[in-house]
Amino acid sequence: MVVQDNYNPYENLKYESLFCLTNGYLGTRGSHEEGTARSIPCTYINGVFDKSETFMRELANMPNWLTLKLYVEKELIGIENCDILSFTRALNMKRGCLVKSVCLRDRKGRETRVESVRFISRAHVHRMAVRLYVTPLNYSGIIEIENIIDGTVINFCDAPRFKVKHTYLTKNEALDESGAYLEVATRDNHLHEGCGTVVQAVQEGKDVVKTNVFHDFGEQAVEFLDFDACQGETAELTKYAVIYTEREVKKEALKETIQQEMKGFLQTGFEAEFELHQKACEALWKEADIQIEGDEELNKAIRFNVFHLMSTASESDSHVNIGAKLLHGEEYGGHAFWDTELFMLPFFAYTFPKKARRLETYRYHLLDAARGNAQKNGFQGAQYPWESADDGTEQCPDWTIEPDGTCYRCYVAVYEHHVTAAVAFGIANYVRITKDTDFLLHMGAEILMETARFWMSRCQYIEEKNRYEIHKVTGPDEWHEPVDNNVYTNYLARWNLRYVIALAEQLEQEHPEEYRNLAEKIHLTKEEIASWQQVQGKIYLPKKEGTQLLEQFEGYFDLKEVLIEKYDKNDWPIRPEALKTTKTSQTQIIKQADVVMLLHLLGEEFDEETTKLNYSYYEKRTMHGSSLSPSIYAIMGLKVGDASKAYRYLRRAAFLDLVDLQGNTREGIHAANAGGVWQTVVFGFAGLSTDDAGRLHINPKLPEEWKGLTFRIHCPESWLQIHIDGEQHVDITVLDGKEVDILVNGKAVKAHKADA
Template identity: 40%
Template sequence: MWEVIREVYDPKENYIYETLFTLANGFVSIRGIEEFSSTYKPLTFVAGIFDGYKAQVPELVNLPNPFGINLYVENERINIDFLKMTKYQRRLNLRSGVLSSYYELSTLGLAIESERFVSRKSLHRIGIKYTIKSIGFKGKIILENYIDNTTANNLFDPANKVQHYKLQQIGSLKPGIYSVVKTYDRKHKIAISSSLLGVGQNNDNILLDRKYIEIGPNPTELYTCFLNKNSSITIYKFVTIFTSRESEKPFEESVSELEKFVAQGYETELEEHQKAMESIWENVDVTIKGDSSAQLGIRFNIFHLFSCASNDPTVSIGARGLHGEGYKGHVFWDTEIFMFPFFLYTLPNYAKNLLLYRYNTLEGARKNAYATGYKGARFAWESADDGTEVTPKWGVDYLGNPVRIWTADEEIHITADISIAIVNYHIVTGDDEFMKNYGVEILLDTAKFWISRLEYNNNMDRYEIKKVIGPDEFHEHVDNNVYTNYLAKWNILKAYEYYHWLKERDKGKLCLLKTLLGISEEEINKWRLIAEKIYIPRKDNQLLLEQFEGYFNLKDYVVTEFDEKGMPVWPKDLDLSKLQETQLIKQPDVVMLILVLPDEFSYDEMKKNYEYYLRRTMHKSSLSLPMYSIMGLKVGDTRNAYNSFMKTLLVDLENTHGNTHLGFHAACAGGAWQVVANGFAGIRVRKDGELVLDPWLPEHWEELSLKIFWKGVPLKITVRKEEIIIESLRETDVIVKSKLYHLKEGTNRIKI
């Protein structure tokens, strides 16, 4: 199960499939546009290229479209929107990272095959291959190759459309074409070069009468070629992209790389790309025997998730990946809490880069804290290239009314979310050097923020955090959100712990940090005492945590009805403008806390809070279902857990939220992997650093297999109904079903 296939062409569905068929390599992405259609929204992104020109906030720039190509038969452009196709098919091969298309145009006597890839080996290269076959046609075909420099941002929001770049230079490469643009605010230069090769069945050139023209801002080259009956011709399109972020001379680099690409050949680069893809899949693949839908779904989500991973420690992954304009390419808590665990356990070098992005934007976090009257580092709710807050101030509610967006002001838990990812990275990888050079600094500076953000309640002798938004965004301006308070406490205590950890290992480094951050050991020791007095709301000191102070006093609605997709339906008498006054929640909040810090809570607490809050959750975020799925598996609600898992897998494949056209739900994909790894395989790491497996498989699953890295060693874990098979390259310990096992090097079989 390696292919996502589209076999019925409906132009109205193009925008959805553009997301599903996006190809990316962590550096550049190209939407899966139908180049022979007039119904498409071309999006070309390079990670880290943001600009704010005439926009409400900086956004990931939609760069020129290098895929411009037209075919003319009898001087009419081929447009599949208006031509009868005898056969149509597009196939995304997840294993190879190749998108293939087939168009049989019987009225023209032609069939066109195409394939494209964005190289995972040479990140600046994109290759496209077209094979034009005669099925009765004989005559002249005009090929038009161009770079579209008219692209703009906010294609699905035309009232806010803006072009973030200005044209610097276009021209002919003899053969080939190029375009150089420069963003207005950030002054990034982007150079794109493209060239065609065409061969017939005798492998000789068939591109004749080259003509270079400039149509408006678009460099264009046209060729004439001839096709005989029952024969075929092949056109190769080579594209290279460089920017001033990685090169001082992006134009020269782009042209040089194009020449090398053409000389090396399309097929050679494709082969290298596929080898690189195989190497990645060797580490990230999940196999599920007995459930073909789950198998394809998890591979689809994994493919698009790792497609966003960059080797660049100055960029991260936006909420919609590199696949669309949703959330303007901004980075949220989604990255550390939902996506990061996948990379941590399967591609740890990429996980490290995600954390280094936060370190490299630490100055921006410090500016955020200072701008709001606090100390230390406060990470932005929405971050772009420098870490300063870039959340829009205004949006629309469920009724389409303009509303003030308060998340930048109040959804501050992201600061602790990042600290959690840092500590988890250290536990799983054992990377002491990272903690010495980067991690401890972030922990101390984020703790410093929390200390300044706390308010002391003299009457109650406790510390509080007022006027915040937790993960559940239905409720704003609340006091003592339990998720926020608990994580703030945890963050401060971890800073205290790692301060003393560094003191034992590198006193010189610690001395420098104390000077840099303006802290003293006396102050650090006070932090621990303050943290212990942070208020954690509970229902009458019982098992049930109160989402925030006063939550249990709100009007109580319980979800009782569901739509045809099994999603909750709003209660009939509910006023959507007054969600704040109800106990209905958007997504897990208390449940999220328990999942993030599982060792802090008992089984009874997990079960009690899961059952209470599940009945009040509307799942209005794609982040919701995977988390309830994991918790369902932990507390024995396996039927609901499996159903939630399948809905998670299909969020984009079936467009269940109706917004897949805006980009890939990257955090949901990370959540899907977590359901497999932390839910069905039962993998978790205790706070004492022990690796634990407590698996459960659905009845119809025969086997689940995945690989994780633990302390730098790959472990292949295969779960069956009655045994677990663990393949290890060295000896290590693991706890399975509460029993400690010492793994030997090689294959270990454990009965369960």
């Protein structure tokens, strides 16, 4: 349980993100049912984007289905309209629901207890519901109810400069004999979305609704109900909601589809649907739970990150990805970044491999758009956009507006080409973990070949130095842009070319028919592959002369040396005094893991001495201005033997959103950080890895604070449970599939069957 035990309106937006509920199809932020002054009430449907007057296509805020208001003699029973006698709200991660208990006193002294349960069904993803248990404590009388579907919602409702409305009204009417129905369409593509709601009021098993009237109030569908409330007696008010879009059914059939779904929902009932939902949640946790003995607080924080990450990935749709803020907030417009492949995909590949395949299939669906992006920018092959929405075009804006109205040119999409290498790396990593040859042959290989072509066209031959360079790029560290020969980018470009050269040879030998078909489709020749071989061997990889210290980019070592020496109460770096008088870009201070990210991804290319030297050097210069950074330093800290610092980094990452370390949790949950937290535990402290031959390795390094660690993973033919005790002993159980040999600290260990 993640608990909020007092009400502070200035924390509303943070808790709306923390308490957001998702089921892969849609997500609804944790707003209060009755509404509050400070609120960004959002329901996003995965994959429904719109541009309108904004800089980019972004997730369109759909009509708010949640609003349910209670009145006594025109007095709203709400946390901002009454005195709060008691308040508790909690996210129940195990059951996938949001619960609340409040006791309120209005200005006439009437006291009402309101308890609630809210869930977004994982069993039937178009269904959602909230139930209120309403008890008048010191009065009897008529309680009036407003069941509202609010179509007036906009994106960035609390940011005057950026406000935009992405939908227009098409229908506002009663759902059936009772209930409300609102239908809207997106402004650009005219994609229709329908929402239907029904409210039931029951006391001691009997319907107590006296009045039921529907009103069409502009863009709000409002159903009015009332009932007689008796002192000390509890009434159950249940709001059922159903949402569909034109992506699932024809627009002409939207209302009828929602009517039929609602009939099924009402027939099933709140309790039975909630039970089905909980079983679906239980199935997710069965795959992805992490159990730590010895640190309950940290364990809860890790589970928090796992909960939001696993809840947001689509169960069935390969045309959607995972936004950098999940479905929890507006920042980055719901766009997919390199975050998916490098931070989130490993979690899914090991715990939910079918979801991982869908995430990679998304990239294949948008391959033609990536080809068009490369051509537009004067390159060959496929160049994936820095920010990707539904159509694969670049969604990173060219200009950014500051709160004071000033504009500055945004060059991120122009220079951060390493996202294309990340897409390629993600495919290779997915195939290595899952052995999904079918995906490789029919989708992955084509992407990999086209990304190799991009890097070929991106490399520039410097004749006097007899080498290839990549100019005007930005690496993961965005505080230095653009630069020449970012070592991270150059290494990943070389890796991409090398991997594809070897892959072409492998496919030609092992899958000649599929390889021939692919080569014909994309006009791939042996001469072209030979040219890749020539270039990859001469790509410039800058480092300090006479040492193994990698230079983040050409000229980095000439910048002013500034080190991080102080940390705040949350163990977060304090900005060095020197940066008050010197621009960050003129110093060696960096935003996030750059060279250290390279060491993480391509660790097999660096010896122990090189890894330690570079980790130590760059760790003292990294501000962790991105949430993507702490988990990578935690993993690499363990690799170089800096265990205590690695544990600190894990805690920073795990609690990042729970304690709002960066002050922007209001914008949504940091999805890449959530994936990085899982990687830190499993790859870092458990020491799990898969080699190129597909063999699992475990080299545990549990911290002193932990008495044990248990988690589960999928490998190609088995589902395994791995337990590591406080003495670093490893026990591996085969829950399903074949018995396999695991290399534990370099020695082969046979996994045993669960009943053995």
